[in-house]
Amino acid sequence: MAVLERRFISITISLACIFTMMAGGAFAQTKDKEAVPTPFQARVIVTPLGTGFQSSALDIPAGKRFVIKNVSVITRSPEGMRMEVNFFTYIDRNGDNVGDIADITFNRIVLVDQGVFDGVQLAAANHEVLVFADELIGTNHYKVVAQARLNGMPPADAFSQAQFTFSGYLEDVPPPR
Numbered sequence: 001m002a003v004l005e006r007r008f009i010s011i012t013i014s015l016a017c018i019f020t021m022m023a024g025g026a027f028a029q030t031k032d033k034e035a036v037p038t039p040f041q042a043r044v045i046v047t048p049l050g051t052g053f054q055s056s057a058l059d060i061p062a063g064k065r066f067v068i069k070n071v072s073v074i075t076r077s078p079e080g081m082r083m084e085v086n087f088f089t090y091i092d093r094n095g096d097n098v099g100d101i102a103d104i105t106f107n108r109i110v111l112v113d114q115g116v117f118d119g120v121q122l123a124a125a126n127h128e129v130l131v132f133a134d135e136l137i138g139t140n141h142y143k144v145v146a147q148a149r150l151n152g153m154p155p156a157d158a159f160s161q162a163q164f165t166f167s168g169y170l171e172d173v174p175p176p177r
């Protein structure tokens, strides 16, 4: 009987240890989760009117860095026309904690012609990239800006559109260096 009791006590203590370890593990997981970057993806549409660049901005959540891992683009131009597309972002490249012209970078898109579909010239791109887009540098706020222009003036009422999809994750903008 005494042996059984001791065994029971021993099992109880072992179980208590396991529960404590599990609780500790759960706490560690919760802490790790906070450090896991948040998936983020969004779409932005630009409507070019002619040879001048038109742009559209994609909001980045406040105080976050959008780490862009992939950009997908489709352009719809009048038949026989082409489009030039790019996007630009900001990171404090010169490390002065001031948003300035040194902090902008441009990223060009290499479009591949897909042919004409119902009178619309399609071109597409899908790029795996690594591009940093900070929402905040010092006291200045920034977005991802997508741009597009046509290689000529389109016919009246022609349909033109560049559609961008950015995918990646968000992390906190690190404190100034």
Ligand SMILES: [Ca+2]
Residues within 6 Å of the ligand: 092, 093, 094, 095, 096, 097, 098, 099, 100, 102, 103, 137
């Ligand atoms: Ca700067």
